[in-house]
Amino acid sequence: MRRFSFILITLFVLILSCKDKGTLYSSHIETKGAWLKNEPVKASLEINEGPIAIYLILKLNEDYRFSNIYLLSSIKNSDLKITDTISFKFDYSKNENLLSRQMRIKTFRIPIYKGMNLTEKTLVEISHAVRFIDSTEPVMKLEGILDVGILVNKSNEEI
DSSP states (O other), X not given: OHHHHHHHHHHHHHHHHTSOTTEEEEEEEEOTTEEETTOOEEEEEOOOSOSEEEEEEEEEOTTOOOXXXXXXXXXXXXXXXXXXXXXXXXXXXXXXXXXXXXXXXXXXXXXXXXXXXXXXXXXXXXXXXXXXXXXXXXXXXXXXEEEEEEEEEETTOOO
């Protein structure tokens, strides 16, 4: 029984010590292969540390047909309302080693806001705004996106 307790306590301490000190918030949703236009990723933040950086984390597979992504982001609280359109071009040149060429799933960290100081409960909402070049209508079901999430770090720290 003592040995089991020792192992359990050791595992608990090990898990707690592995947490990234710079990460203040992390949440993601599995999209089942497609990110729907009418299902934005949302986060309700109560972070009193600052400044912070907010990122969108995207996990893509080979079914994603575009070389970039357009995002609509908003951040709101009682003192602040910011709405922005973000264009992000996927840079596959960073993934030139043999292992990543064989992998069919890529993960990207897209900066949304940097250097923000939040003093109260704040809602962050991000949706995609991708459309085909010859269309004015957005793509309602963006295929090839496996996972989408929001990550908040201390602004002076890297992942």
